[in-house]
Amino acid sequence: xxxxxxxxxxxxxxxxxxxxxxxxxxxxxxxxxxxxxxxxxxxxxxxxxxxxxxxxxxxxxxxxxxxxxxxxxxxxxxxxxxxxxxxxxxxxxxxxxxxxxxxxxxxxxxxxxxxxxxxxxxxxxxxxxxxxxxxxxxxxxxxxxxxxxxxxxxxxxxxxxxxxxxxxxxxxxxxxxxxxxxxxxxxxxxxxxxxxxxxxxxxxxxxxxxxxxxxxxxxxxxxxxxxxxxxxxxxxxxxxxxxxxxxxxxxxxxxxxxxxxxxxxxxxxxxxxxxxxxxxxxxxxxxxxxxxxxxxxxxxxxxxxxxxxxxxxxxxxxxxxxxxxxxxxxxxxxxxxxxxxxxxxxxxxxxxxxxxxxxxxxxxxxxxxxxxxxxxxxxxxxxxxxxxxxxxxxxxxxxxxxxxxxx
Amino acid sequence: xxxxxxxxxxxxxxxxxxxxxxxxxxxxxxxxxxxxxxxxxxxxxxxxxxxxxxxxxxxxxxxxxxxxxxxxxxxxxxxxxxxxxxxxxxxxxxxxxxxxxxxxxxxxxxxxxxxxxxxxxxxxxxxxxxxxxxxxxxxxxxxxxxxxxxxxxxxxxxxxxxxxxxxxxxxxxxxxxxxxxxxxxxxxxxxxxxxxxxxxxxxxxxxxxxxxxxxxxxxxxxxxxxxxxxxxxxxxxxxxxxxxxxx
Ligand SMILES: Nc1ncnc2c1ncn2[C@@H]1O[C@H](COP(=O)(O)OP(=O)(O)O)[C@@H](O)[C@H]1O
Ligand SMILES: [Mg+2]
Numbered sequence: 173x174x175x176x177x178x179x180x181x182x183x184x185x186x187x188x189x190x191x192x193x194x195x196x197x198x199x200x201x202x203x204x205x206x207x208x209x210x211x212x213x214x215x216x217x218x219x220x221x222x223x224x225x226x227x228x229x230x231x232x233x234x235x236x237x238x239x240x241x242x243x244x245x246x247x248x249x250x251x252x253x254x255x256x257x258x259x260x261x262x263x264x265x266x267x268x269x270x271x272x273x274x275x276x277x278x279x280x281x282x283x284x285x286x287x288x289x290x291x292x293x294x295x296x297x298x299x300x301x302x303x304x305x306x307x308x309x310x311x312x313x314x315x316x317x318x319x320x321x322x323x324x325x326x327x328x329x330x331x332x333x334x335x336x337x338x339x340x341x342x343x344x345x346x347x348x349x350x351x352x353x354x355x356x357x358x359x360x361x362x363x364x365x366x367x368x369x370x371x372x373x374x375x376x377x378x379x380x381x382x383x384x385x386x387x388x389x390x391x392x393x394x395x396x397x398x399x400x401x402x403x404x405x406x407x408x409x410x411x412x413x414x415x416x417x418x419x420x421x422x423x424x425x426x427x428x429x430x431x432x433x434x435x436x437x438x439x440x441x442x443x444x445x446x447x448x449x450x451x452x453x454x455x456x457x458x459x460x461x462x463x464x465x466x467x468x469x470x471x472x473x474x475x476x477x478x479x480x481x482x483x484x485x486x487x488x489x490x491x492x493x494x495x496x497x498x499x500x501x502x503x504x505x506x507x508x509x510x511x512x513x514x515x516x517x518x519x520x521x522x523x524x525x526x527x528x529x530x531x532x533x534x535x536x537x538x539x540x541x542x543x544x545x546x547x548x549x550x551x552x553x554x555x556x557x558x559x560x561x562x563x564x565x566x567x568x569x570x571x572x573x574x575x576x577x578x579x
Numbered sequence: 580x581x582x583x584x585x586x587x588x589x590x591x592x593x594x595x596x597x598x599x600x601x602x603x604x605x606x607x608x609x610x611x612x613x614x615x616x617x618x619x620x621x622x623x624x625x626x627x628x629x630x631x632x633x634x635x636x637x638x639x640x641x642x643x644x645x646x647x648x649x650x651x652x653x654x655x656x657x658x659x660x661x662x663x664x665x666x667x668x669x670x671x672x673x674x675x676x677x678x679x680x681x682x683x684x685x686x687x688x689x690x691x692x693x694x695x696x697x698x699x700x701x702x703x704x705x706x707x708x709x710x711x712x713x714x715x716x717x718x719x720x721x722x723x724x725x726x727x728x729x730x731x732x733x734x735x736x737x738x739x740x741x742x743x744x745x746x747x748x749x750x751x752x753x754x755x756x757x758x759x760x761x762x763x764x765x766x767x768x769x770x771x772x773x774x775x776x777x778x779x780x781x782x783x784x785x786x787x788x789x790x791x792x793x794x795x796x797x798x799x800x801x802x803x804x805x806x807x808x809x810x811x812x813x814x815x816x817x818x819x820x821x822x823x824x825x826x
Contacts, residue, residue, distance in 0.1 A: 184695070428618075439738060462686045489693060489704075490704065491690045492679060492685050493685075494674050494676050494677065494679045494680020494705055495708050496676040496708070497676075498673075499676075499708055572653075576652065
């Protein structure tokens with residue numbers, strides 16, 4: 173009842189002082205739009221990273237030599253580790269009980285030639301035939317690497333979309349030859365395009381049998397297999413990882429007290445790394461937002477104090493007609509909360525426009541998570557309420573006759 | 580000074596039944612720097628239900644101060660005051676607000692309407708503060724405006740109304756809660772004499788309907804509408820007698 177009355181009053185005041193209200197709310201607006209923009213960008217980046225960076229298929233993790241390394245000391249230590257070879261991979265494939273599939277991949281950059289055409293730094297990947305089900309590549313035309321290719325170490329090549337496009341523009345690449353590492357390979361298939369991540373094409377690769385790959389690159393002492401293991405389902409990811417870890421430790425004779433001398437990389441582990449970076453950004457954003465909120469709150473408090481002294485006579489009239497302290501308190505609290513909530517909503521709008529612009533001009537998808545919108549609006553309402561307490565209380569405590577005399 | 584708190588005050592004697600307003604040795608003292616101004620000095624009056632009283636006196640004699648005390652807008656420095664057999668000095672802030680809302684209808688010289696609100700909304704205000712539901716509120720506010728003959732102006736804001744019309748809106752607002760007492764401080768002070776006469780005729784009518792009316796004025800012709808005149812000089816009751824109309 174009285175609340176709706178106060179509500180109407182607040183709307184009225186907002187309407188009759190549009191510019192002043194806007195300026196008053198600048199702090200809250202900046203604060204809310206910063207918060208939402210940051211959260212939105214981070215959420216968008218998160219989605220993007222999840223989709224594009226990990227490059228792991230669903231329910232797949234990798235066992236490799238280095239794992240995720242984020243400091244120099246670990247990197248130096250990891251250099252001493254033994255390589256992981258095809259035998260390790262095959263042994264794991266025979267001994268794992270929880271894995272749905274165990275495959276392997278290894279990669280190296282190389283220049284590729286075809287007639288007088290040449291491509292630099294193509295990612296040459298050696299794979300097991302089952303990687304078609306484990307990895308993220310899909311066949312567009314032709315076929316993938318087969319068991320026969322793998323067994324017989326053939327010179328077959330399954331090429332990425334960009335490679336096909338650049339070496340054989342307008343032609344059917346199947347059956348054509350490409351050259352690298354002093355060998356001629358026959359193109360047997362073309363992959364569907366994957367797209368790009370952070371402006372880097374993901375389609376610039378040539379896939380060959382892993383066995384052939386090691387014939388070509390075995391002289392390189394860094395060349396190691398990344399064993400790709402697919403769990404039966406998402407719920408078994410952790411258990412499957414545990415099994416792989418135990419088997420690998422046994423095979424490599426790692427002592428009980430020693431750390432793993434290999435790494436396990438999962439999408440989750442990659443996301444964890446990413447989130448530790450995101451955490452810092454979010455932390456800074458929260459502080460910036462908080463500072464602007466407090467500044468915004470203080471401005472609101474001042475404007476409300478001005479409103480109280482401007483409307484002292486009105487308060488006197490209301491008191492002479494029977495308004496209690498609590499009525500006046502409520503009136504000004506609602507007004508302050510409404511004011512700051514309006515700022516919050518406006519901030520959300522600005523952030524929304526910002527994310528639209530961002531998603532139109534960058535590959536990062538725009539997201540406006542509902543929880544952050546709700547939180548932002550609630551926080552701005554709370555800021556208005558909090559900073560409205562002092563002015564509202566001042567208004568409520570005015571002496572009726574003194575207030576009536578004011579003009 | 581500390582001993583003053585220990586002083587045993589005699590319990591004030593409540594007024595007899597039928598008395599609406601009763602003051603006993605009422606004082607109001609203002610502190611202006613080092614000097615004290617005694618605006619009201621020991622006023623003891625009784626006003627019965629359905630009386631029509633004028634409080635008269637020259638400017639600065641303490642009429643408004645006395646009216647504000649009677650209207651529970653101001654608190655006395657000393658003395659006891661009963662309204663409707665309730666001792667006002669014992670009331671807390673919310674109870675005083677309730678008295679102002681339910682028992683008293685104010686009419687001020689300067690109208691004291693909310694400039695941004697329509698006539699209807701101004702009249703609704705006292706009902707808002709006692710939680711009357713919106714539909715009933717609007718109905719009663721309209722009825723009150725009809726009583727002062729302003730029903731067709733209910734959507735007008737004060738600046739779209741003449742002085743006399745504004746004062747009639749204020750009177751409608753004072754009446755809307757059917758208060759025990761209508762308190763008017765120089766209600767014609769800002770009006771031309773013709774409009775003043777109209778307003779006084781309205782008070783006459785309200786009195787005939789059974790309302791208790793106290794009008795504060797410094798003009799003889801206005802005071803003559805009342806049935807009893809209390810003359811104030813220097814904050815004291817100087818004369819208290821019925822008028823010719825009382826017969
Ligand atoms: N708030 C105040 N502070 C100081 N003096 C006041 C105040 N209000 C009224 N007075 C003084 O009290 C006396 C009575 O004033 P008032 O009641 O307004 O007289 P009236 O209404 O009869 O003209 C005057 O001398 C006036 O100056
Ligand atoms: Mg006066």
